[in-house]
Amino acid sequence: MNRFLYWLLLLPASSLWAQSSPKNPPTLTVETIMQDPKSWVGTSPTNPFWSDDSRTLYFNWNPSQAKGDSLYKVTIHRDTRKKTVTASEPIKVSPSERRALPTPPVSTYNRAYTQRLFDRQGDLFLLDVKSGSVRQLTNTVENEIDPTFSSDEQKVVFRRSGSNLFSIDLKTGELTQLTDFRTGAKKAEPKLTDEEKFLKQNQLQLSSVLKERKEKKDEADRISKADRPKRAKEIYLDDKTVVNPQLSPDGRFVTYRLTKPATGVKNTQVPNYVTESGYTEEIPARTKVGAPAASQEFFVYDLAKDTVRAVSVKDIPGIMDKPAYLQSAGKAKADTAKKMRPVVISGPVWSDDGKMCVVVVRSLDNKDRWIMRFVPETLKLSLLDRQHEDTWIGGPGIGSLNSPGNMNFLADNQTLWFQSEADGYSHIYTVNVLTGERRQLTAGKFEVQQVQLSKDKTHFFLQTNEVHPGEQHFYRMPVSGSRPERTRLTNMTGANEVVLSPDETLMAVRYSSSNQPWELYLMDVNQPTPKRAASQPAQMAGVSAPLKLTNSPTEAFNAYPWQEPALVTIPARDGQQIYARLYKAKTPTGKAVVFVHGAGYLQNAHKWWSQYSREYMFHNLLTDRGYTVLDIDYRASAGYGRDWRTGIYRHMGGKDLEDHVDAAKWLVETQGVDAKRIGIYGGSYGGFITLMAMFTTPDVFKAGAALRPVTDWAAYNHPYTANILNEPQNDSLSYRRSSPIYFAEGLKNYLLICHGMVDVNVHFQDTVRLMQRLIELKKDNWEVAAYPMEDHGFVEPTSWMDEYKRILKLFDERL
Template identity: 80%
Template sequence: MHRLSALLALLFSASVIAQSVPQKPAPLTVETIMQDPKNWVGTSPSNPFWSDDSKTLYFNWNPDRALGDSLYKVTFTSTTPRSGRAKSLAASQPVKVSPTERRALPTPPVSAFNLAYSQRVFDRQGDLFLLDLKSGSVRQLTNTVETETDPVFSGDQKQVIFRRSGSNLFSMYLKTGELTQLTDFKAGTKKAEAKLTDEEKVLKQDQLRLSSVLKERKKKKDEAERISKADQPKRPKEIYLDDKTLVNPTLSPDGRFITYRLIKRPTNAKTAQVPNYITESGYTEEISARTKVGAPVASQEFMVYDIAKDTVRTVSVKDIPGITDKPAYLQSAKTTKADTAKKVRPVAISSPIWSEDGKFCVVVVRSLDNKDRWIMRLQPETLKLSLLDRQHEDTWIGGPGIGSQNAPGSMGFLGDNQTLWFQSEADGYSHLYTVNVLTGEKKQLTSGKFEVQQVQLSRDKKYFYLQTNEVHPGEQHFYRMSITGGERTRLTNMTGANDVTLSPDETRMAIRYSSSNQPWELYVMEINQPAATAIKLTNSPTEAFKAYPWREPSLVTIPARDGQSIYARLYKPTTPNGKSVVFVHGAGYLQNAHKWWSQYFREYMFHNLLVDKGYTVLDIDYRASAGYGRDWRTGIYRFMGGKDLEDHVDAAKWLVQTQGVDAKRIGIYGGSYGGFITLMAMFTTPDVFKAGAALRPVTDWAAYNHPYTANILNEPQTDSLAYRRSSPINFAEGLKGHLLICHGMVDVNVHFQDAVRLAQRLIELKKENWELAPYPVEDHGFVEPTSWMDEYKRIMKLFDERL
């Protein structure tokens, strides 16, 4: 008995000792890190939005690891301590919103408020609703089979203006419910009235001349038609669209003008078809994808319908300053007489931005070659365009807040109703400017070697709220600044990325925050309380994920051969094995050497696995990456695989010189644009990189899409040199090291055809040191965990065996 008691005591003691000793986390494997993220990493909160009274925060979340995210909410209260100190913020635990409550919720607060911010209109499931912000009551305005969308208040605040079935504009008087149709857009072409021939005209005239009865009857008929027409209520003008597409009809605040765009899509633009082999039907099915760069693009017109005069006119762009300028890359080319003629470049005009009092209208005009952006005042009565700002680039227009051919970018009117604020890269970085639409006086409000990445005007129009990266290119913080510029007050303090959603009353910030080794979580913070701290609302990672000591990579700068500094993430092993892997992020214009949780979280985990095995891993923000201003963004103009590849070669040299890496044991890999750079590296600098994995790579830029590629390389028919030197398939004979190509077969972005063409080229070149791994059910971004596992097992094997 005593022996048994002693044995039990010994076992209990050993158990206690074992529990008190920290357990080592299980070693990382490809199977572990590439499994379904919600079961391993956890699901971060997303899409936060506030209730209209600023007391409740809603967000999507999935802590239960269900098939899909659910809507959650946190409610807030302010308490006053007895000591008389400042109020403190208290938050409830996150609670899942019931389906009944979710269906009854108004949509997230958007810009469709009245001027007094006492009411808001919104659409939900194709019907319109009016929310009274003080009482919280919701009034349903429509309940129809047709779809009503995009409601806004009229300039006089008495009506709601909206679109029905995606095209025609309607108004509804809030007091009476009276519904008025404002436009009558019709598809197709108006049938022309049958015209009499000359013979028929003579015959008719003779009949009326010879018969007084016919003449009298015609007179009575014409009079009846005149009276009937006069008695009919006034209807909007019939506007036939012919073979064009209607885009965004908009009513002016004074209710007189309707502006809209017409887009005519080319009929001779061939669309690529992507074959899908793994289908429910058992037959190969084709997926309609996209056109290729250089294909004919849609033409656009900007129209003004003057309701008072019942006329429709097209805004002319022929007098815009610089509209006939020839792009710089063509100016040195041989010209013909036809080339020297002044040609008006095709443009796209954005939907108008009106001052609140309706006196001023501004549009953004973008040349379709993307070399120019004009901000112009439009006088709709005369159709006169007056220049407020022109940004011209020999490369291409871009950057945060600058917009696109379909969107004007970040801009709006200040409270004086005549000063427009906007963003521009005029000084090399995206900054905030104002311009007076009457005097043309322009002012730069922010400056420096950083980017203004988001802008929001306060409700009282006294402040701007800004997100910038001025602390460090790899940090994002939120600021408040007077509308006149000057000193900025920083409102966030956590190192990393602070993605802020302001409460409607602008007293609180919901912050999606992450650091380089911790996924996104949701925080809340008071704005106007001194020494306020952020309250953490969610805790998303799984226990298994938290058990591993995820590394915080070092942010370093590497000297490039042209004197620039390359920002990079460096992962250093405790016991280096001399091997190194360089990761190339995708998208080209994207940032990954930063202090927040990467969208390449799988690759981040893979890099930790590599470092566990002794590899040194480097991840650089090469030329054309986001976050570093215009010149860095456009550093690849007319030569992709030029300076961007040089940056990787310089980074490899830096690894050898400073990190003890063996120059003969460096590998490179990446997806999409990263796959393209990997191919260029393996083909054109084969002595630098021993092995490479090119995932879903572009092999020939002439086969990629128009909007992205034409910005950087122009068009293949006008700038063939740019395409020839930028496309890896032209340099495949340079392959020396070992190459792995992985590609989804139903990729509608970078088509599998790219990989197939390169494979045939390598076969004809009699290269043997390469392999192609096709993934039959995957698009550009892989979805299935088994596909991720297979791909990264191949990458791991490549580097383990070939470096």
């Protein structure tokens, strides 16, 4: 039985294709495109990783449409005489082989890259790269994680049970505890009252026998204490938690952060109505924006001196600066006293020789990032680089409150490379820790999205979108020289996600185009390829062309002529250019739908397979029915630099909504769309924009479907919202003008709201509160579809089908 016939027999009758031919393509239905993707789209390969000898490539895949993905592998063959690289057919890895595999390679090699440490299921292992032999170092009930080599590579340093640091001597097997963090408070010695002190002293003066016995006991205690082996200092945490303890390369210092939860913080609860118990159960969820933050302190434990000291941040330049939005006339505080802004210290990052140390300090309001040299012995902090934004710090490689971002030392052990948006786009910079000399290595109106330093530290491997904002390519660039020339290593149009082999000679490339899902390819690093079609037969591939390793789509998926949307630019009212995907109707009817991607900071107008794959297929369905579809990368979308990313600061539903209104106008002026027949829809942030569009620009969009929408930003989480709108108690105007619930009276046209009832991200309460508002406003042109068992991202095909049938019905009836 062929695969296509087998597939047809498995499908429900409602989703069968009509008889099709090249002139009569199959008809799309909601039931078809919203079913389990693996049963008809196919499952793309994910999570590729290499064996340590660079001879085998592993990846997760599911070509057999099993319940879950399995681990597959291909074996790489090199012919040095013919200068070719070939690969075997993918085969499934047996369970026994899978369980014996080391974890994927990470940066826990020794300096010669001959040995690698890894942890697996709570135990530690040492791998010999050349022979492939594995030595198990621990076998305990407790979890051992994050192994690293000591500076002399004679010991392995690791964390046990989350907090305490230990080391194992690789020759003797001796286990040493380096820290002794203890929960709770240390029991204090009982204090004597003045009366008790007098009686004790008096007794010793009156009795020579008592005094002699005490002296003998004190001497015995002293000797016993001196004879005891040296142990790690007991460090009591009280009600705090240890974060990221690290041993310095010379083994003398342990740096760590203590975090203390704020008191009186109220967490939200999400009711779950459909449960196994038959009772309504509560799902613990997040806090809301503006809730008190945990306090953070950074400490140094000096093992040589047996001392623990806190690092002071009071002298950091600008730490007393008041954010710009609070300095405006309407926000000026009555008191002018300067207050130190709370910060988080992440790192440290050490040079290979252990002589240089750098930490990253980040303000909790996310408006400053300081890169600082740190000397543990003196606790001195010295500024190397400060990035300040009146909006908020962000962008590729910049890190977060809990991560220093992409950075490390070059081979000279005193030059630090890092990423910064200082010139408006995320680029690579260096700074000399001793001299402070700072250089910019990449520049231009594009983003460096990923960076990896070569093992010999002579080159960077990086991913950028410099060819086009909607393409991602892989490059090699020398670390020396100003504006060093980059060598482009990929050429297939779309996105190229690269995983380098450990020997840095081969690339596993996860590639997709706008109308074809992700597949896995093999390429040679040292032979940049000429541009060629991704459909070129694999047998023609060698070192000069990508070798295709997988073929994932089903015959049924390939039977439909999926549209390659046109990537267009649309002028915005402020002169900026908006990138967009345009799906043209097969037979235009004047109807149009604008799709709004979610997440805010996300890119969807690009040349690779969308993470909104169901929506992509739905847009093809709409074009079959005469709709023109537009999907724009509005203000705050990813991929376009700092100013575009922060264009919504203090006003969500401002420039981002204006971009959609300008796009609707462009549809009318250039695509023959009827201005009275435009709909809008989207989920999460896209649902929010849909509500703002329907409430504040009601004459632009005739119908809208808001999926899992934020209706009041004061009810959303802190990390995301506080960056953009600050805190509601300090910047209530930003929340007032950014929250749809305040503008509900503007609804004129037809609105559908769909929301999962166990959504722990955007809570169903958002929709319930808006429902009550619409009821009180006596609006009757709206409806809500609730999904009792769905979280923020739907899982069940029946839920997807129901939701998109309602969306299609809304547009068909109202447009």
